[in-house]
Amino acid sequence: MPKKRDVVLKVEDLVVRYRVGRRRVNAVNGVSFELERGSMLGIVGESGCGKSATAHAIARLLPKNGAIEGGYVDFDEREGERLCLSELPARSEELRELRGKSVSMIFQDPLSSLNPVYTVGRQISEALLAHEKMPREKAKERVVKLLERLGIPEPLKRYNDYPHQFSGGMKQRVMIAIAMICDPAVLIADEPTTALDVTIQAQIIDLMRELQRERGTSIILITHNMGLVAECCDEVAVMYMGRIVEKGPIERIFGNPLHPYTSALLRSVPVLGMKRRELESIPGGTPDASEAIEGCAFCERCSKAFGECAGALPAEIEAEPGHFVCCHLYREEGASE
Ligand code: SF4
Secondary structure: OOOOOOEEEEEEEEEEEEEEOOEEEEEEEEEEEEEEOOOEEEEEOOOOOOHHHHHHHHOOOOOOOEEEEEEEEEEHHHOOOEEEHHHOOOOOHHHHHHHHHHEEEEOOOHHHHOOOOOOHHHHHHHHHHOOOOOOHHHHHHHHHHHHHHOOOOOHHHHOOOOHHHOOHHHHHHHHHHHHHOOOOOEEEEEOOOOOOOHHHHHHHHHHHHHHHHHHOOEEEEEEOOHHHHHHHOOEEEEEEOOEEEEEEEHHHHHHOOOOHHHHHHHHOOOOOOOOHHHOOOOOOOOOOOOOOOOOOOOHHHOOOOOHHHHOOOOOEEEEEOOEEEEOOOEOOOOOEO
């Protein structure tokens, strides 16, 4: 009998739209997934596929022109209470509770996320004091301890420094401290290493993994970097045009990719020792996200497209235990045509 999953976050039928001038962009079109306790889920796909919009919607941090038009989240930490994301008022007490304790986020660019006029110590403490009642001195103690754990030298002294006095990698450590200070059940890391050089990237990822192990945090890693996903995630969800087209355990997705888009993404990843000409690019571009698409959104770019593909949206099927795919090539029993 398959082991029962210990799910910490369940997202169901998430729909997000953006207004861009007169256009209505369909950013997320019914995304559903589960996150297991203490695991790392990678959400991957090309720019504009809806992965960041999904993350921002879960944390209710969409920009002003974005709206959640449907979807639910269940946080186990909230004793299974189901939240209808589109009905949660933007400034409610419930929302304040949700952010910080249930879910927290690390953004791509620490420079624009930190406030330049406040010390880093104050910025981390504020995050803590917003959720837990305690004297400022006690909060400071906790912040200094966390800074030390995050490898920031002389943490007591650096507590009073301003963001511009930190390097890029150190600023990202401060962002991790803000996100982790309240011990959130779920941490969403949105391209957390994109703005950093390769050596610092590896340090930040190692640090996130250590914290995950120590604190049992569950992580959603948003990235376009398949190599990074292969290295650190337990499960992966591949997104295309606002939908998850394939998801499952990392070894199944990388060892036996079923969706033609996943296969194409994997063929476009450089591997050490591979000659440049062996890399493939995915032909064509993505369709206009403000137009309604009837069939499979990958149809125009897919080398395996056939008659049915342009007319009907493929449903999600479980092709093998825990491995889901949305493609007309597969039927419920997992047989390929
Ligand atoms: Fe390709 Fe058709 Fe599958 Fe879409 S449904 S990925 S077009 S084979």
